[in-house]
Amino acid sequence: MADDRPILMFDSGVGGLSVLAPTRALLPHAAYVYAADNGGFPYGIRTEAEIAARVPALLGRLVERYRPRLVVIACNTASTIALAAVRAALDLPIVGTVPAIKPAAEQSAARAIGVLGTDATVRQPYVDDLSARFAADCLVLRHGSARLVELAEAKLRGEPTDPAAYRAVLDGLLGQPGGDRIDTVVLACTHFPLVEAELAAAAPRPLRFVDGGPGIARRVAYLTEGQDWPALPKGEAVFTAPLDVGDALRTGLAARGLATISIL
The missing domain is CATH 3.40.50.1860 (Rossmann fold)
Structure with missing residues (x-):
């Protein structure tokens, strides 16, 4: 049976596309939602307390909206600070990113x-x-x-x-x-x-x-082994704040399978 649940990838910006690419190479038949928290970007200069509060709350909203089969926190900063809190809050597999x-x-x-x-x-x-x-x-x-x-x-x-x-x-x-x-x-x-x-x-x-992208992709493939997939794979990029999506960014997202762009 077809299973339309996507794989949800989350980052502060476009960096997680480096994780999406090897994952799509292993799982081209999956549906993907790529979430970029441009409203909170950049994470690297924020305090641990800010990130620890923001990331679980945003992922809760994203999971409620998209009902993914699995979440990848495709961000080293968010993973090293908020991974445990996200796993405690969400009842589905969560894959983090750690320095390789x-x-x-x-x-x-x-x-x-x-x-x-x-x-x-x-x-x-x-x-x-x-x-x-x-x-x-x-x-x-x-x-x-x-x-x-x-x-x-x-x-x-x-x-x-x-x-x-x-x-x-x-x-x-x-x-x-x-x-x-x-x-x-x-x-x-x-x-x-x-x-x-x-x-x-x-x-x-x-x-x-x-970098950790290939290892994360293998982990996602392992955790989803034997699952059913959508009849027609699709991809969506969602941003947490309004932005001017120029031609280059739109083309870059489309080249990575993210043809639809929306705001959370």
Whole structure:
């Protein structure tokens, strides 16, 4: 029997599209709702208390409206702060996003990895725990950048971005003591894979970039294995505040299967 329940993905902006892409590649027959909290954007500069209050409330409204089969919090900041509260409040599977420190440590030959995220993510004790559990033998350096989030959003809107801005972000990480050893960089914000090519071009040496998108996609596929799917897959992007959807953003959303745009 056809099951029209969508997979709901939630982020502060367009960053979660980097999670949607590998998930759609594994589950092209699914329906998707992509929710961007542009009304609260950017999360990286908000307090933990603000995020802890806002995210469960918004997801409650979204779940009531769309009745999804599963929710993906496609945002590192929201996951590290609000994941437990969301799981306690909602009676359905919730998949969070965590910095990909484990695969980065597995791939680093130099045993030195960098973690690029938002300010709110890189200061979380959760990052300390992941580093201790999976990268205890590695030097782990962190750098928080709200600017990189803005660059990713601008790119999807079709606006030009300055290569010097990417160099400045990388210098904040690689310029730290020991940063010259880093060979692997964790993109610990779902926005950042959207500008991976720009980061690679700006890097002073070849770097390996790792993000959690493929792992999240595999988890969603596992949790939905054996389920029925819609007869006609569709996708919708929903924003929490009115916005001017330009041609570039509309085209970018449509290219990712999100042909319908609405406001919560």
